[in-house]
Amino acid sequence: MVQGAANWNTEITEDWLQNYVDDWVSFYRKQTSEGEVASYIPILKEANQDHLGITILGNNGMTINSGDVDVPFTIQSISKVLSFIVGCMERGVSYMLDRVDVEPTGEAFNSIMHLEMRQLKKPFNPFINAGAITVCSILDGKTSDEKLEPLFELLEKMLGYRPALNVDVYESERDSSMRNRAIGYYLLETGYLESDLNITLETYFKQCSIEVTVEDLAKIGMILANDGEDPNSRDELIPRQVARLAKALMLTCGMYDASGKFAAYVGVPAKSGVSGGIIAVSPPRVREEELPFIDGCGIGVFGPALDDKGNSIAGIKLLRHIAKQWDLSIF
Ligand code: DON
Structure with missing residues:
Protein backbone atom coordinates (compact mmCIF):
# COMPACT_ATOMS: atom_id res chain seq x y z
CA MET A 1 0.00 0.00 0.00
CA VAL A 2 1.48 3.37 -0.97
CA GLN A 3 1.96 6.04 1.65
CA GLY A 4 -0.88 8.54 1.45
CA ALA A 5 -3.30 6.12 -0.23
CA ALA A 6 -6.26 4.49 1.45
CA ASN A 7 -6.55 0.90 2.52
CA TRP A 8 -9.61 -1.19 3.45
CA ASN A 9 -10.42 0.72 6.59
CA THR A 10 -8.88 4.13 5.94
CA GLU A 11 -11.22 6.67 4.45
CA ILE A 12 -9.52 9.21 2.17
CA THR A 13 -10.31 12.57 3.73
CA GLU A 14 -9.16 16.06 2.85
CA ASP A 15 -7.48 16.49 6.26
CA TRP A 16 -5.64 13.23 5.89
CA LEU A 17 -4.27 14.19 2.46
CA GLN A 18 -3.56 17.75 3.61
CA ASN A 19 -1.19 16.48 6.32
CA TYR A 20 0.77 14.45 3.82
CA VAL A 21 1.06 17.31 1.34
CA ASP A 22 2.13 19.75 4.10
CA ASP A 23 4.94 17.35 5.06
CA TRP A 24 6.04 16.91 1.46
CA VAL A 25 6.03 20.68 0.81
CA SER A 26 8.17 21.28 3.93
CA PHE A 27 10.57 18.57 2.83
CA TYR A 28 10.98 19.77 -0.77
CA ARG A 29 11.12 23.44 0.21
CA LYS A 30 14.62 22.71 1.55
CA GLN A 31 15.69 21.74 -1.95
CA THR A 32 14.84 25.13 -3.44
CA SER A 33 18.40 26.14 -2.46
CA GLU A 34 19.70 23.80 -5.18
CA GLY A 35 18.06 25.85 -7.94
CA GLU A 36 18.26 29.43 -9.18
CA VAL A 37 15.58 31.99 -9.97
CA ALA A 38 15.41 33.10 -13.63
CA SER A 39 17.62 36.10 -14.25
CA TYR A 40 17.52 36.73 -17.99
CA ILE A 41 14.38 38.85 -17.46
CA PRO A 42 15.64 41.33 -14.82
CA ILE A 43 12.46 41.58 -12.73
CA LEU A 44 12.20 37.80 -12.28
CA LYS A 45 15.41 37.95 -10.20
CA GLU A 46 13.35 39.56 -7.44
CA ALA A 47 11.42 36.33 -6.77
CA ASN A 48 11.93 34.61 -3.42
CA GLN A 49 13.96 31.48 -4.09
CA ASP A 50 12.47 29.67 -1.04
CA HIS A 51 8.86 29.88 -2.12
CA LEU A 52 7.03 26.64 -2.79
CA GLY A 53 3.26 26.24 -2.99
CA ILE A 54 0.75 23.83 -4.42
CA THR A 55 -3.02 23.64 -4.97
CA ILE A 56 -4.73 20.40 -5.93
CA LEU A 57 -8.38 20.66 -7.00
CA GLY A 58 -10.23 17.39 -7.29
CA ASN A 59 -13.19 16.59 -9.46
CA ASN A 60 -14.84 15.32 -6.30
CA GLY A 61 -14.63 18.81 -4.76
CA MET A 62 -11.63 18.05 -2.56
CA THR A 63 -9.10 20.90 -2.33
CA ILE A 64 -5.56 20.81 -0.95
CA ASN A 65 -3.65 24.09 -0.52
CA SER A 66 -0.16 23.94 0.89
CA GLY A 67 2.84 26.26 1.20
CA ASP A 68 3.04 29.64 -0.52
CA VAL A 69 -0.34 29.52 -2.23
CA ASP A 70 -1.08 33.24 -1.91
CA VAL A 71 1.95 34.50 -3.80
CA PRO A 72 0.96 35.72 -7.27
CA PHE A 73 3.36 35.09 -10.15
CA THR A 74 3.35 35.60 -13.90
CA ILE A 75 2.10 32.74 -16.00
CA GLN A 76 5.00 32.93 -18.50
CA SER A 209 2.95 38.64 -18.02
CA ILE A 210 -0.57 37.63 -16.91
CA GLU A 211 -0.58 37.24 -13.15
CA VAL A 212 -1.98 34.06 -11.60
CA THR A 213 -1.87 31.93 -8.45
CA VAL A 214 -1.45 28.19 -7.98
CA GLU A 215 -5.18 27.93 -7.43
CA ASP A 216 -5.79 29.49 -10.86
CA LEU A 217 -3.47 26.96 -12.48
CA ALA A 218 -5.21 24.12 -10.63
CA LYS A 219 -8.61 25.33 -11.91
CA ILE A 220 -7.37 25.41 -15.50
CA GLY A 221 -5.80 21.99 -14.97
CA MET A 222 -9.06 20.59 -13.68
CA ILE A 223 -10.94 21.84 -16.76
CA LEU A 224 -8.33 20.22 -19.01
CA ALA A 225 -8.60 17.01 -16.94
CA ASN A 226 -12.30 17.08 -17.90
CA ASP A 227 -11.50 17.49 -21.61
CA GLY A 228 -12.49 21.15 -21.58
CA GLU A 229 -15.67 20.95 -19.51
CA ASP A 230 -16.07 22.90 -16.28
CA PRO A 231 -16.99 20.13 -13.82
CA ASN A 232 -19.05 22.53 -11.70
CA SER A 233 -21.18 24.27 -14.33
CA ARG A 234 -20.91 21.45 -16.92
CA ASP A 235 -20.24 24.15 -19.55
CA GLU A 236 -17.90 23.19 -22.36
CA LEU A 237 -15.30 25.98 -22.17
CA ILE A 238 -12.83 24.36 -24.57
CA PRO A 239 -13.89 21.98 -27.39
CA ARG A 240 -13.02 18.42 -26.43
CA GLN A 241 -10.77 17.84 -29.45
CA VAL A 242 -8.77 20.99 -28.66
CA ALA A 243 -8.41 20.17 -24.96
CA ARG A 244 -7.15 16.68 -25.80
CA LEU A 245 -4.67 18.03 -28.34
CA ALA A 246 -3.39 20.55 -25.79
CA LYS A 247 -2.85 17.73 -23.27
CA ALA A 248 -0.97 15.62 -25.81
CA LEU A 249 1.32 18.58 -26.47
CA MET A 250 1.77 19.20 -22.75
CA LEU A 251 2.84 15.61 -22.27
CA THR A 252 5.33 15.60 -25.14
CA CYS A 253 6.57 19.21 -25.14
CA GLY A 254 5.36 20.90 -21.93
CA MET A 255 8.46 20.68 -19.76
CA TYR A 256 11.00 21.97 -22.29
CA ASP A 257 13.76 19.49 -23.06
CA ALA A 258 12.97 17.59 -19.85
CA SER A 259 9.54 16.54 -21.18
CA GLY A 260 10.59 12.92 -21.70
CA LYS A 261 11.83 12.54 -18.14
CA PHE A 262 8.71 14.21 -16.76
CA ALA A 263 6.49 11.84 -18.76
CA ALA A 264 8.51 8.85 -17.58
CA TYR A 265 8.76 9.77 -13.89
CA VAL A 266 5.59 11.79 -13.27
CA GLY A 267 3.42 10.69 -16.16
CA VAL A 268 0.85 13.48 -16.49
CA PRO A 269 0.40 16.32 -19.00
CA ALA A 270 2.07 19.46 -17.62
CA LYS A 271 3.48 22.83 -18.65
CA SER A 272 6.02 24.96 -16.85
CA GLY A 273 7.08 28.60 -17.01
CA VAL A 274 10.27 30.44 -16.07
CA SER A 275 8.71 32.23 -13.13
CA GLY A 276 8.44 28.79 -11.48
CA GLY A 277 4.84 27.85 -12.20
CA ILE A 278 3.76 24.39 -13.31
CA ILE A 279 0.27 23.30 -14.33
CA ALA A 280 -0.35 19.55 -14.19
CA VAL A 281 -3.41 17.62 -15.30
CA SER A 282 -4.47 14.31 -13.82
CA PRO A 283 -7.42 12.89 -15.77
CA PRO A 284 -9.84 10.43 -14.13
CA ARG A 285 -8.17 7.03 -13.89
CA VAL A 286 -9.30 3.45 -13.48
CA ARG A 287 -7.56 1.40 -10.77
CA GLU A 288 -8.72 -1.48 -8.63
CA GLU A 289 -7.66 0.16 -5.38
CA GLU A 290 -9.13 3.38 -4.10
CA LEU A 291 -6.66 6.25 -4.61
CA PRO A 292 -6.64 9.97 -3.84
CA PHE A 293 -8.11 12.07 -6.65
CA ILE A 294 -9.07 9.00 -8.66
CA ASP A 295 -11.80 11.08 -10.40
CA GLY A 296 -9.14 13.43 -11.73
CA CYS A 297 -7.69 16.72 -10.56
CA GLY A 298 -5.89 19.86 -11.64
CA ILE A 299 -2.65 20.82 -9.93
CA GLY A 300 -0.92 24.20 -9.75
CA VAL A 301 2.61 24.48 -8.40
CA PHE A 302 4.83 27.51 -7.82
CA GLY A 303 8.51 27.39 -6.90
CA PRO A 304 10.70 30.04 -8.55
CA ALA A 305 14.04 28.29 -7.99
CA LEU A 306 14.66 26.56 -11.33
CA ASP A 307 16.76 23.59 -12.41
CA ASP A 308 19.18 23.67 -15.35
CA LYS A 309 16.32 23.06 -17.83
CA GLY A 310 14.30 26.01 -16.51
CA ASN A 311 11.70 24.00 -14.55
CA SER A 312 10.88 24.60 -10.87
CA ILE A 313 13.41 22.37 -9.10
CA ALA A 314 11.36 21.71 -5.99
CA GLY A 315 8.07 21.78 -7.93
CA ILE A 316 9.17 18.90 -10.14
CA LYS A 317 10.34 16.86 -7.15
CA LEU A 318 7.11 17.53 -5.30
CA LEU A 319 5.00 16.50 -8.30
CA ARG A 320 7.09 13.40 -8.84
CA HIS A 321 6.63 12.43 -5.21
CA ILE A 322 2.86 12.99 -5.25
CA ALA A 323 2.44 11.16 -8.56
CA LYS A 324 4.32 8.16 -7.20
CA GLN A 325 2.51 8.08 -3.86
CA TRP A 326 -0.95 8.46 -5.38
CA ASP A 327 -0.28 6.64 -8.65
CA LEU A 328 -1.28 9.63 -10.79
CA SER A 329 0.48 8.48 -13.97
CA ILE A 330 -1.75 8.12 -17.00
CA PHE A 331 0.32 5.17 -18.22
O1 DON B 1 10.11 33.94 -23.83
C1 DON B 1 10.41 34.17 -22.68
O2 DON B 1 11.53 34.40 -22.40
C2 DON B 1 9.41 34.15 -21.52
N1 DON B 1 8.58 35.22 -21.48
C3 DON B 1 8.66 32.88 -21.45
C4 DON B 1 9.61 31.86 -21.10
C5 DON B 1 9.11 30.66 -20.43
O3 DON B 1 8.38 30.66 -19.46
C6 DON B 1 9.71 29.43 -20.96
N2 DON B 1 9.21 29.03 -22.22
N3 DON B 1 8.98 27.93 -22.58
Whole structure:
Protein backbone atom coordinates (compact mmCIF):
# COMPACT_ATOMS: atom_id res chain seq x y z
CA MET A 1 0.00 0.00 0.00
CA VAL A 2 1.48 3.37 -0.97
CA GLN A 3 1.96 6.04 1.65
CA GLY A 4 -0.88 8.54 1.45
CA ALA A 5 -3.30 6.12 -0.23
CA ALA A 6 -6.26 4.49 1.45
CA ASN A 7 -6.55 0.90 2.52
CA TRP A 8 -9.61 -1.19 3.45
CA ASN A 9 -10.42 0.72 6.59
CA THR A 10 -8.88 4.13 5.94
CA GLU A 11 -11.22 6.67 4.45
CA ILE A 12 -9.52 9.21 2.17
CA THR A 13 -10.31 12.57 3.73
CA GLU A 14 -9.16 16.06 2.85
CA ASP A 15 -7.48 16.49 6.26
CA TRP A 16 -5.64 13.23 5.89
CA LEU A 17 -4.27 14.19 2.46
CA GLN A 18 -3.56 17.75 3.61
CA ASN A 19 -1.19 16.48 6.32
CA TYR A 20 0.77 14.45 3.82
CA VAL A 21 1.06 17.31 1.34
CA ASP A 22 2.13 19.75 4.10
CA ASP A 23 4.94 17.35 5.06
CA TRP A 24 6.04 16.91 1.46
CA VAL A 25 6.03 20.68 0.81
CA SER A 26 8.17 21.28 3.93
CA PHE A 27 10.57 18.57 2.83
CA TYR A 28 10.98 19.77 -0.77
CA ARG A 29 11.12 23.44 0.21
CA LYS A 30 14.62 22.71 1.55
CA GLN A 31 15.69 21.74 -1.95
CA THR A 32 14.84 25.13 -3.44
CA SER A 33 18.40 26.14 -2.46
CA GLU A 34 19.70 23.80 -5.18
CA GLY A 35 18.06 25.85 -7.94
CA GLU A 36 18.26 29.43 -9.18
CA VAL A 37 15.58 31.99 -9.97
CA ALA A 38 15.41 33.10 -13.63
CA SER A 39 17.62 36.10 -14.25
CA TYR A 40 17.52 36.73 -17.99
CA ILE A 41 14.38 38.85 -17.46
CA PRO A 42 15.64 41.33 -14.82
CA ILE A 43 12.46 41.58 -12.73
CA LEU A 44 12.20 37.80 -12.28
CA LYS A 45 15.41 37.95 -10.20
CA GLU A 46 13.35 39.56 -7.44
CA ALA A 47 11.42 36.33 -6.77
CA ASN A 48 11.93 34.61 -3.42
CA GLN A 49 13.96 31.48 -4.09
CA ASP A 50 12.47 29.67 -1.04
CA HIS A 51 8.86 29.88 -2.12
CA LEU A 52 7.03 26.64 -2.79
CA GLY A 53 3.26 26.24 -2.99
CA ILE A 54 0.75 23.83 -4.42
CA THR A 55 -3.02 23.64 -4.97
CA ILE A 56 -4.73 20.40 -5.93
CA LEU A 57 -8.38 20.66 -7.00
CA GLY A 58 -10.23 17.39 -7.29
CA ASN A 59 -13.19 16.59 -9.46
CA ASN A 60 -14.84 15.32 -6.30
CA GLY A 61 -14.63 18.81 -4.76
CA MET A 62 -11.63 18.05 -2.56
CA THR A 63 -9.10 20.90 -2.33
CA ILE A 64 -5.56 20.81 -0.95
CA ASN A 65 -3.65 24.09 -0.52
CA SER A 66 -0.16 23.94 0.89
CA GLY A 67 2.84 26.26 1.20
CA ASP A 68 3.04 29.64 -0.52
CA VAL A 69 -0.34 29.52 -2.23
CA ASP A 70 -1.08 33.24 -1.91
CA VAL A 71 1.95 34.50 -3.80
CA PRO A 72 0.96 35.72 -7.27
CA PHE A 73 3.36 35.09 -10.15
CA THR A 74 3.35 35.60 -13.90
CA ILE A 75 2.10 32.74 -16.00
CA GLN A 76 5.00 32.93 -18.50
CA SER A 77 5.16 29.95 -20.85
CA ILE A 78 2.10 28.28 -19.36
CA SER A 79 0.23 30.93 -21.37
CA LYS A 80 1.38 29.15 -24.54
CA VAL A 81 -1.12 26.37 -23.82
CA LEU A 82 -3.92 28.93 -23.62
CA SER A 83 -3.00 30.93 -26.70
CA PHE A 84 -2.72 27.71 -28.71
CA ILE A 85 -6.17 26.68 -27.46
CA VAL A 86 -7.62 30.08 -28.36
CA GLY A 87 -5.98 29.92 -31.81
CA CYS A 88 -7.58 26.49 -32.37
CA MET A 89 -10.95 27.84 -31.24
CA GLU A 90 -10.69 30.84 -33.58
CA ARG A 91 -9.23 29.19 -36.68
CA GLY A 92 -9.80 25.47 -36.25
CA VAL A 93 -7.32 22.73 -35.43
CA SER A 94 -6.20 21.95 -38.96
CA TYR A 95 -5.42 25.61 -39.72
CA MET A 96 -3.21 25.75 -36.61
CA LEU A 97 -1.51 22.43 -37.28
CA ASP A 98 -0.67 23.56 -40.82
CA ARG A 99 1.34 26.36 -39.18
CA VAL A 100 2.83 24.79 -36.03
CA ASP A 101 3.87 21.17 -35.66
CA VAL A 102 3.39 18.86 -32.68
CA GLU A 103 6.92 17.50 -32.26
CA PRO A 104 9.25 17.91 -29.27
CA THR A 105 12.58 19.55 -30.08
CA GLY A 106 15.00 18.30 -27.43
CA GLU A 107 16.35 21.87 -27.54
CA ALA A 108 15.95 24.85 -25.23
CA PHE A 109 12.63 26.70 -25.56
CA ASN A 110 14.30 29.77 -27.02
CA SER A 111 16.71 27.99 -29.35
CA ILE A 112 17.25 29.68 -32.69
CA MET A 113 19.80 27.22 -34.02
CA HIS A 114 17.39 24.37 -34.70
CA LEU A 115 15.03 26.59 -36.69
CA GLU A 116 17.69 27.11 -39.29
CA MET A 117 19.58 23.82 -39.01
CA ARG A 118 16.52 21.65 -39.55
CA GLN A 119 15.04 23.74 -42.37
CA LEU A 120 11.60 23.61 -40.85
CA LYS A 121 8.44 24.04 -42.84
CA LYS A 122 6.85 25.23 -39.58
CA PRO A 123 7.97 25.65 -35.94
CA PHE A 124 8.27 22.33 -34.10
CA ASN A 125 5.48 22.96 -31.61
CA PRO A 126 3.45 25.83 -30.10
CA PHE A 127 5.30 25.71 -26.76
CA ILE A 128 8.77 26.67 -27.99
CA ASN A 129 9.10 30.40 -28.44
CA ALA A 130 9.14 30.22 -32.25
CA GLY A 131 5.84 28.31 -32.20
CA ALA A 132 4.27 30.52 -29.55
CA ILE A 133 5.22 33.70 -31.42
CA THR A 134 3.77 32.20 -34.61
CA VAL A 135 0.55 31.44 -32.68
CA CYS A 136 0.40 35.06 -31.45
CA SER A 137 0.66 36.23 -35.06
CA ILE A 138 -2.32 34.02 -36.00
CA LEU A 139 -4.65 35.18 -33.20
CA ASP A 140 -7.48 37.39 -34.44
CA GLY A 141 -7.16 41.13 -33.84
CA LYS A 142 -5.30 44.16 -35.08
CA THR A 143 -3.67 45.13 -31.76
CA SER A 144 -2.11 43.03 -29.00
CA ASP A 145 -5.05 43.84 -26.72
CA GLU A 146 -7.54 42.72 -29.37
CA LYS A 147 -5.55 39.54 -29.93
CA LEU A 148 -5.51 38.74 -26.21
CA GLU A 149 -9.13 39.61 -25.45
CA PRO A 150 -10.48 36.07 -26.20
CA LEU A 151 -7.72 34.59 -24.02
CA PHE A 152 -8.72 36.88 -21.13
CA GLU A 153 -12.38 35.98 -21.72
CA LEU A 154 -11.57 32.27 -21.58
CA LEU A 155 -9.54 32.80 -18.38
CA GLU A 156 -12.42 34.73 -16.85
CA LYS A 157 -14.80 31.85 -17.57
CA MET A 158 -12.36 29.31 -16.13
CA LEU A 159 -11.28 31.27 -13.05
CA GLY A 160 -14.39 33.29 -12.22
CA TYR A 161 -12.41 36.55 -12.39
CA ARG A 162 -10.34 38.39 -14.98
CA PRO A 163 -6.64 38.14 -14.14
CA ALA A 164 -4.46 41.24 -14.45
CA LEU A 165 -1.42 41.94 -16.53
CA ASN A 166 1.70 42.58 -14.44
CA VAL A 167 2.89 45.72 -16.20
CA ASP A 168 6.33 45.70 -14.53
CA VAL A 169 7.01 42.16 -15.74
CA TYR A 170 5.68 43.03 -19.19
CA GLU A 171 8.03 46.01 -19.46
CA SER A 172 11.00 44.07 -18.12
CA GLU A 173 10.28 41.27 -20.56
CA ARG A 174 9.83 43.66 -23.49
CA ASP A 175 13.01 45.57 -22.65
CA SER A 176 15.15 42.43 -22.42
CA SER A 177 13.70 40.62 -25.41
CA MET A 178 16.65 40.50 -27.79
CA ARG A 179 16.43 36.74 -28.33
CA ASN A 180 12.68 36.74 -28.88
CA ARG A 181 13.08 39.62 -31.33
CA ALA A 182 15.75 37.59 -33.15
CA ILE A 183 13.33 34.64 -33.34
CA GLY A 184 10.61 37.03 -34.53
CA TYR A 185 12.80 38.42 -37.32
CA TYR A 186 13.71 34.90 -38.38
CA LEU A 187 10.02 33.96 -38.53
CA LEU A 188 9.27 37.14 -40.47
CA GLU A 189 11.99 36.42 -42.99
CA THR A 190 10.79 32.84 -43.48
CA GLY A 191 7.18 33.92 -43.94
CA TYR A 192 5.62 32.33 -40.86
CA LEU A 193 4.12 35.45 -39.33
CA GLU A 194 0.55 36.44 -40.14
CA SER A 195 0.61 39.81 -38.32
CA ASP A 196 2.95 42.74 -37.89
CA LEU A 197 6.09 41.66 -36.00
CA ASN A 198 5.91 44.28 -33.25
CA ILE A 199 2.23 43.61 -32.52
CA THR A 200 2.94 39.88 -32.50
CA LEU A 201 5.82 40.25 -30.01
CA GLU A 202 3.84 42.64 -27.84
CA THR A 203 1.07 40.01 -27.71
CA TYR A 204 3.59 37.35 -26.69
CA PHE A 205 5.19 39.49 -23.94
CA LYS A 206 1.77 40.44 -22.59
CA GLN A 207 0.44 36.87 -22.50
CA CYS A 208 3.55 35.82 -20.53
CA SER A 209 2.95 38.64 -18.02
CA ILE A 210 -0.57 37.63 -16.91
CA GLU A 211 -0.58 37.24 -13.15
CA VAL A 212 -1.98 34.06 -11.60
CA THR A 213 -1.87 31.93 -8.45
CA VAL A 214 -1.45 28.19 -7.98
CA GLU A 215 -5.18 27.93 -7.43
CA ASP A 216 -5.79 29.49 -10.86
CA LEU A 217 -3.47 26.96 -12.48
CA ALA A 218 -5.21 24.12 -10.63
CA LYS A 219 -8.61 25.33 -11.91
CA ILE A 220 -7.37 25.41 -15.50
CA GLY A 221 -5.80 21.99 -14.97
CA MET A 222 -9.06 20.59 -13.68
CA ILE A 223 -10.94 21.84 -16.76
CA LEU A 224 -8.33 20.22 -19.01
CA ALA A 225 -8.60 17.01 -16.94
CA ASN A 226 -12.30 17.08 -17.90
CA ASP A 227 -11.50 17.49 -21.61
CA GLY A 228 -12.49 21.15 -21.58
CA GLU A 229 -15.67 20.95 -19.51
CA ASP A 230 -16.07 22.90 -16.28
CA PRO A 231 -16.99 20.13 -13.82
CA ASN A 232 -19.05 22.53 -11.70
CA SER A 233 -21.18 24.27 -14.33
CA ARG A 234 -20.91 21.45 -16.92
CA ASP A 235 -20.24 24.15 -19.55
CA GLU A 236 -17.90 23.19 -22.36
CA LEU A 237 -15.30 25.98 -22.17
CA ILE A 238 -12.83 24.36 -24.57
CA PRO A 239 -13.89 21.98 -27.39
CA ARG A 240 -13.02 18.42 -26.43
CA GLN A 241 -10.77 17.84 -29.45
CA VAL A 242 -8.77 20.99 -28.66
CA ALA A 243 -8.41 20.17 -24.96
CA ARG A 244 -7.15 16.68 -25.80
CA LEU A 245 -4.67 18.03 -28.34
CA ALA A 246 -3.39 20.55 -25.79
CA LYS A 247 -2.85 17.73 -23.27
CA ALA A 248 -0.97 15.62 -25.81
CA LEU A 249 1.32 18.58 -26.47
CA MET A 250 1.77 19.20 -22.75
CA LEU A 251 2.84 15.61 -22.27
CA THR A 252 5.33 15.60 -25.14
CA CYS A 253 6.57 19.21 -25.14
CA GLY A 254 5.36 20.90 -21.93
CA MET A 255 8.46 20.68 -19.76
CA TYR A 256 11.00 21.97 -22.29
CA ASP A 257 13.76 19.49 -23.06
CA ALA A 258 12.97 17.59 -19.85
CA SER A 259 9.54 16.54 -21.18
CA GLY A 260 10.59 12.92 -21.70
CA LYS A 261 11.83 12.54 -18.14
CA PHE A 262 8.71 14.21 -16.76
CA ALA A 263 6.49 11.84 -18.76
CA ALA A 264 8.51 8.85 -17.58
CA TYR A 265 8.76 9.77 -13.89
CA VAL A 266 5.59 11.79 -13.27
CA GLY A 267 3.42 10.69 -16.16
CA VAL A 268 0.85 13.48 -16.49
CA PRO A 269 0.40 16.32 -19.00
CA ALA A 270 2.07 19.46 -17.62
CA LYS A 271 3.48 22.83 -18.65
CA SER A 272 6.02 24.96 -16.85
CA GLY A 273 7.08 28.60 -17.01
CA VAL A 274 10.27 30.44 -16.07
CA SER A 275 8.71 32.23 -13.13
CA GLY A 276 8.44 28.79 -11.48
CA GLY A 277 4.84 27.85 -12.20
CA ILE A 278 3.76 24.39 -13.31
CA ILE A 279 0.27 23.30 -14.33
CA ALA A 280 -0.35 19.55 -14.19
CA VAL A 281 -3.41 17.62 -15.30
CA SER A 282 -4.47 14.31 -13.82
CA PRO A 283 -7.42 12.89 -15.77
CA PRO A 284 -9.84 10.43 -14.13
CA ARG A 285 -8.17 7.03 -13.89
CA VAL A 286 -9.30 3.45 -13.48
CA ARG A 287 -7.56 1.40 -10.77
CA GLU A 288 -8.72 -1.48 -8.63
CA GLU A 289 -7.66 0.16 -5.38
CA GLU A 290 -9.13 3.38 -4.10
CA LEU A 291 -6.66 6.25 -4.61
CA PRO A 292 -6.64 9.97 -3.84
CA PHE A 293 -8.11 12.07 -6.65
CA ILE A 294 -9.07 9.00 -8.66
CA ASP A 295 -11.80 11.08 -10.40
CA GLY A 296 -9.14 13.43 -11.73
CA CYS A 297 -7.69 16.72 -10.56
CA GLY A 298 -5.89 19.86 -11.64
CA ILE A 299 -2.65 20.82 -9.93
CA GLY A 300 -0.92 24.20 -9.75
CA VAL A 301 2.61 24.48 -8.40
CA PHE A 302 4.83 27.51 -7.82
CA GLY A 303 8.51 27.39 -6.90
CA PRO A 304 10.70 30.04 -8.55
CA ALA A 305 14.04 28.29 -7.99
CA LEU A 306 14.66 26.56 -11.33
CA ASP A 307 16.76 23.59 -12.41
CA ASP A 308 19.18 23.67 -15.35
CA LYS A 309 16.32 23.06 -17.83
CA GLY A 310 14.30 26.01 -16.51
CA ASN A 311 11.70 24.00 -14.55
CA SER A 312 10.88 24.60 -10.87
CA ILE A 313 13.41 22.37 -9.10
CA ALA A 314 11.36 21.71 -5.99
CA GLY A 315 8.07 21.78 -7.93
CA ILE A 316 9.17 18.90 -10.14
CA LYS A 317 10.34 16.86 -7.15
CA LEU A 318 7.11 17.53 -5.30
CA LEU A 319 5.00 16.50 -8.30
CA ARG A 320 7.09 13.40 -8.84
CA HIS A 321 6.63 12.43 -5.21
CA ILE A 322 2.86 12.99 -5.25
CA ALA A 323 2.44 11.16 -8.56
CA LYS A 324 4.32 8.16 -7.20
CA GLN A 325 2.51 8.08 -3.86
CA TRP A 326 -0.95 8.46 -5.38
CA ASP A 327 -0.28 6.64 -8.65
CA LEU A 328 -1.28 9.63 -10.79
CA SER A 329 0.48 8.48 -13.97
CA ILE A 330 -1.75 8.12 -17.00
CA PHE A 331 0.32 5.17 -18.22
O1 DON B 1 10.11 33.94 -23.83
C1 DON B 1 10.41 34.17 -22.68
O2 DON B 1 11.53 34.40 -22.40
C2 DON B 1 9.41 34.15 -21.52
N1 DON B 1 8.58 35.22 -21.48
C3 DON B 1 8.66 32.88 -21.45
C4 DON B 1 9.61 31.86 -21.10
C5 DON B 1 9.11 30.66 -20.43
O3 DON B 1 8.38 30.66 -19.46
C6 DON B 1 9.71 29.43 -20.96
N2 DON B 1 9.21 29.03 -22.22
N3 DON B 1 8.98 27.93 -22.58
